[in-house]
């Protein structure tokens with residue numbers, strides 16, 4: 001039987017593992033972080049809502065991969081593999097932003113708690129990035145002056161224009177100040193400078209700059225934005241025995257979403273085990289703006305209670321999958 005290793009037990013990694021109980025799952029953490037729930041911690045949920053203990057096979061940090069020797073190098077050991085599935089997730093990159101010491105990112109439950117504390121005494125809150133995360137964030141701070149800064153000429157620039165317009169009007173009704181075509185040049189302790197103006201800020205949150213895991217950039221494999229370039233079968237374009245899924249892979253202009261992570265995790269494992277299944281992804285995402293649930297797809301969007309039901313169903317599916325993983 002060929003030895004298949006999965007690197008990273010996040011959303012895509014656990015769905016991959018569930019397809020093949022004989023595969024070996026390595027993660028640096030015994031806990032899975034639910035990125036999609038971090039925003040609810042800022043809103044007041046308990047910190048533990050953002051992560052959960054789950055079974056992995058090896059609890060070590062991956063440091064390198066020698067593809068020619070088919071070896072994974074971790075902090076403590078070397079592991080020889082026959083096939084590899086890389087599922088190492090994302091990173092929020094703030095390094096290139098001037099004044100990044102005054103910028104807060106949202107990657108972990110601790111980040112969410114810090115923002116929750118800081119927003120208590122903040123009157124002016126600036127959010128940089130008007131994509132899915134930024135638009136959701138902009139409505140959770142009540143009785144504050146919230147500025148949402150987006151460098152493109154519309155919010156949700158990667159979605160269809162109808163959805164962008166709907167979300168723009170919704171946020172305007174909720175008194176969010178929206179600054180389009182605004183590129184941030186510097187973040188200061190008490191302001192944000194853009195190409196158009198200087199905005200007062202007591203708390204500046206970054207909701208953009210999400211790329212793949214920085215480790216990927218240093219590996220000898222073709223990548224873009226720290227995401228491995230794969231073919232339609234989620235196989236690396238360089239190595240026949242290496243697959244990638246979730247935020248760790250890129251094909252066309254595929255976005256980083258939870259649904260794509262779950263589905264690509266399953267297909268990557270099936271293909272590593274010998275199938276030849278094309279990964280046909282759907283551009284589909286659910287956002288929750290102040291309890292307005294909106295499902296956005298390629299050319300349109302739907303909203304309302306049905307969308308909330310779908311969102312709850314997806315959440316339950318993930319919980320059930322974790323239970324299955326933990327019962328093995």
Ligand SMILES: Cc1cc2nc3c(=O)[nH]c(=O)nc-3n(C[C@H](O)[C@H](O)[C@H](O)COP(=O)(O)OP(=O)(O)OC[C@H]3O[C@@H](n4cnc5c(N)ncnc54)[C@H](O)[C@@H]3O)c2cc1C
Pocket residue numbers: 007008009010011012013026027028029031032033034035036037038039060061062063087088089090106107133213215245246247248256257258259261285286287
């Ligand atoms: C704040 C935020 C909110 C989001 N909200 C939504 C949303 O509402 N809807 C939606 O569809 N998508 C959302 N997303 C995107 C979605 O969460 C991701 O696309 C999805 O989690 C990606 O899954 P993954 O398995 O690729 O990575 P992850 O779930 O990030 O898992 C990566 C795993 O790799 C492990 N790892 C990393 N480095 C190493 C290493 N060197 N060695 C060993 N293990 C390592 C980590 O511990 C982690 O367990 C959000 C993302 C963020 C950041």
